[in-house]
Amino acid sequence: MLDHAWFLVxxxxxALRRNRLLSFAAVSTVAVSLYLLGGLGYVYLRVSEYxxxxxxxxxxxxxxxxxxxxxxIRETARRIRAIDGVAEARHIPREIAxxxxxxxxxxxxxxxxxxxxDAFKVTxxxxxxxxxxxxxxxxxxxxxxxxxxxxxxxRQYMDQGLKFLRWxxxxxxxxxxxxxxxxxxxxxxxxxxxxxxxxxxxxLVGATRLTVSMPFVIEGMLHxxxxxxxxxxLVWASHVHLQERLASLQATANLGTYPIGLGFAAFCGxxxxxxxVCSVLSLRKAMRQTT
Amino acid sequence: MExxxxxxxxxxxxxxxxxxxxxxxxxxxxxxxxxxxxxxFFVGKTGAGKSTVLKVISREVRHTGGRALLNGRxxxxxxxxxxxxxxxxxxxxxxxxxxxxxxxxxxxVAYAMRAVGASxxxxxxxxxxxxxxxxxxxxxxxxxxxxxxxEQQRVAIARALINNPVLLLADEPTGNLDPEHxxxxxxxxxxxxxxxxxxxxASHDVMVVERMGKRVIRLESGRVVPPVEEMxxx
Numbered sequence: 001m002l003d004h005a006w007f008l009v010x011x012x013x014x015a016l017r018r019n020r021l022l023s024f025a026a027v028s029t030v031a032v033s034l035y036l037l038g039g040l041g042y043v044y045l046r047v048s049e050y051x052x053x054x055x056x057x058x059x060x061x062x063x064x065x066x067x068x069x070x071x072x073i074r075e076t077a078r079r080i081r082a083i084d085g086v087a088e089a090r091h092i093p094r095e096i097a098x099x100x101x102x103x104x105x106x107x108x109x110x111x112x113x114x115x116x117x118d119a120f121k122v123t124x125x126x127x128x129x130x131x132x133x134x135x136x137x138x139x140x141x142x143x144x145x146x147x148x149x150x151x152x153x154x155r156q157y158m159d160q161g162l163k164f165l166r167w168x169x170x171x172x173x174x175x176x177x178x179x180x181x182x183x184x185x186x187x188x189x190x191x192x193x194x195x196x197x198x199x200x201x202x203x204l205v206g207a208t209r210l211t212v213s214m215p216f217v218i219e220g221m222l223h224x225x226x227x228x229x230x231x232x233x234l235v236w237a238s239h240v241h242l243q244e245r246l247a248s249l250q251a252t253a254n255l256g257t258y259p260i261g262l263g264f265a266a267f268c269g270x271x272x273x274x275x276x277v278c279s280v281l282s283l284r285k286a287m288r289q290t291t
Numbered sequence: 292m293e294x295x296x297x298x299x300x301x302x303x304x305x306x307x308x309x310x311x312x313x314x315x316x317x318x319x320x321x322x323x324x325x326x327x328x329x330x331x332f333f334v335g336k337t338g339a340g341k342s343t344v345l346k347v348i349s350r351e352v353r354h355t356g357g358r359a360l361l362n363g364r365x366x367x368x369x370x371x372x373x374x375x376x377x378x379x380x381x382x383x384x385x386x387x388x389x390x391x392x393x394x395x396x397x398x399x400v401a402y403a404m405r406a407v408g409a410s411x412x413x414x415x416x417x418x419x420x421x422x423x424x425x426x427x428x429x430x431x432x433x434x435x436x437x438x439x440x441x442e443q444q445r446v447a448i449a450r451a452l453i454n455n456p457v458l459l460l461a462d463e464p465t466g467n468l469d470p471e472h473x474x475x476x477x478x479x480x481x482x483x484x485x486x487x488x489x490x491x492x493a494s495h496d497v498m499v500v501e502r503m504g505k506r507v508i509r510l511e512s513g514r515v516v517p518p519v520e521e522m523x524x525x
Binding site: 003004007197198200201202203204205206207208209211212 | 349371372375376377378379383385389391402403405406407408410411450451453454
């Protein structure tokens with residue numbers, strides 16, 4: 001049994017050696033398409049997860065008009081909390097803010113009267129609604145004109161990044177996966193042509209369909225497997241790069257460690273399965289013609 | 292071991308067999324029987340249908356009419372998954388030898404054995420024995436291009452013997468050989484027949500066929516031509 005399995009695997013390696021150039025094309029295309037589909041899919045998920053945590057870090061500051069009364073502050077807090085997309089609104093009394101500032105900058109604040117207004121720290125529950133939240137808060141009567149401070153640039157960067165990843169992974173990855181499938185299909189077709197005599201001999205002497213077809217299926221699986229391994233390395237590199245970019249944007253940003261072992265298993269498994277499917281499709285035609 | 296000839300059940304029965312490809316009729320009501328242990332030549336011009344007869348027996352072609360039986364079993368009733376096991380009962384020698392150019396003589400035979408599931412140990416044990424049986428053992432390490440046509444045909448026959456077949460089908464085995472090598476190959480097939488293997492040969496080489504003095508089934512345009520005595524012309 002093992003002896004026969006070894007025969008089938010060695011036949012697949014013979015085919016890989018014969019079709020070196022086409023094998024290389026198939027492997028690299030599988031790698032790029034799996035990277036774009038699976039790899040960017042993974043990065044997208046991790047960035048989405050991170051983006052959900054971002055509102056806590058990108059909190060919105062709302063400054064009230066000087067002389068706002070306690071009742072007006074309470075009413076403003078109630079109305080801010082009622083806005084869709086707001087998770088929390090915490091009142092920062094002007095005295096407390098001033099005390100903190102004096103502790104952090106004693107020289108600069110020495111001898112000055114408290115110039116700070118009452119403020120709110122607003123935490124978002126939905127990053128995509130940041131603009132609506134800002135506009136709604138700005139319309140409140142107790143809020144200072146231009147009194148809503150929010151890091152729009154950071155939010156837009158994240159949002160655009162996510163959109164780009166989704167587009168790149170979906171469109172380009174899908175197209176390349178089809179291309180990779182065609183390349184694997186053609187590689188197997190060429191192997192079948194190159195090995196027509198072996199195929200005929202196998203069939204003449206009574207080799208089973210499984211024995212005749214298995215070397216070709218293994219070859220397709222090897223294309224996918226190698227492509228999957230390469231894709232995993234590309235995803236790992238992208239993960240490291242993105243982590244560095246996010247770290248430069250926010251000190252607290254962290255995508256965690258890339259599970260490289262699990263990645264190898266997932267990418268190689270997906271690649272091998274895809275390679276097997278493409279080679280079986282390619283073989284069906286040839287087997288119909290030669291049996 | 293090869294089965295001894297048995298007059299009770301013919302090995303091959305063709306009863307009004309027809310094979311039609313689209314517009315072409317390859318076999319048109321062909322009937323004959325072959326007993327176990329027989330040596331039979333199918334002769335005729337190109338396109339007469341002799342190769343098609345062998346292909347029906349090896350199930351490379353399905354007949355479209357009549358009955359074709361091997362060992363009492365209707366060949367069209369053999370499922371696709373059973374065809375490999377059917378072919379292991381027979382050895383097939385193609386006209387073009389179909390040897391693998393990049394493999395040595397012994398590797399050509401070993402490859403076929405490995406394809407039908409023989410272990411590496413079994414291959415090492417049986418390949419020299421099979422090569423000796425067809426008198427090509429002394430060229431075991433040669434590549435096909437280093438062999439004469441006759442020697443290449445011996446390798447093809449050796450490969451056909453790996454499953455110890457009871458039936459050997461040879462399609463124009465002397466088609467690419469000179470007269471001297473043709474006789475040599477036919478004598479080899481006759482030796483195998485003496486040991487019990489039923490041999491069916493498609494050939495258009497009248498000289499060789501006559502020299503062998505075996506049973507002849509003559510085909511013309513897909514039909515069996517009755518022997519002269521049956522036509523009342525003797």
